[in-house]
Amino acid sequence: MSGATTTPDHDRQTVETGRPAPGAPPTSRKGGRARYQGMVLIAVCCLALGGVFVRVSEVGPVATGAYRSLFATPMLLAVSVAMARRSPEARAADGKKAAGARRGTRMTGRDRALIVLGGLFLAGDLCLWNISFLYTSLAEANLLANLVPFIIAPLAFFLWGDRLPWKLVLPAVLALGGLYVLVILGTGLNPTHLRGDLLALATAVFYALFLVVAKGLRDRHEATRIMATLSLVCAVACFAVAGFLGEKIWPTSAQGWLLLIGLAITSQVFGQTLMAHAVKFLPLQLAALFVLLQPVAAAVYGFFLFDQRLSLVQIGGIVLLLISIYWAKNLLEGSK
Known part of the structure; x- marks a missing residue:
């Protein structure tokens, strides 16, 4: 994801919590906003590098995703331990009562089953996304994986009976138009390119399913510890899929490692951490706009590193999709 990522990033989810720090003086928010904007830009550039590493990795694309999830596990556990050791004052400022309620919740058998299910959904997201980089451009793979807002709404309707937000109809129609321009007109139905775009679209479906499962777990349990467990399950599943596909799994040089x-x-360290921290201190609309710069950064990497050139028709489709996603995010976040 998001990208597909091992933590709800982004670019596809952390923006949903982006609000100015409560209680902060207006002058301090204004003075620090440029710093947080810089953090988001660095995070976007780091997250967009995912496809670059997949293309140059010594191991297969699924195996590369497996290592990403595996290496993320100790990082997330370290963050969890650091958060647990924060001062009482810091915990109180960040919602001590709610955190205590989550820590006191016991892990049930149903929760363990949901962790496995969520990890499998995350693995599906990461496997499909990484493979898509081999068939389509970095820009398209990053963009199509960001269509999660249009998938979450019908999922919530079918799973929980939530009312469908009909205000999403217009941005959804615009998104369909963008897909038609980008995938059908832009590629001329080239089988290889079309395969990559469809894999990237499937990535968005799996990531939406992952978010549905992860949301309930994070409401009841400490978020980083849950994400560490989900990442470990994801890594095991990705290694299994890589073995089934016959991919090269073990790097043969120091450069590969x-x-x-x-x-x-x-x-994980720079991209996810900076993004999750910075968007909390930016207005929702601004944070959403910055997050959607990830496909743009990916397009720049693809052009300079792999000579991936986009036609004017493809650029037009990308612009339509970016507008539709930004529109949908703002509508959904404004209704909360």
């Missing part, structure tokens, strides 16, 4: 470590550091 460094690339995998670099993927984990850029996407």
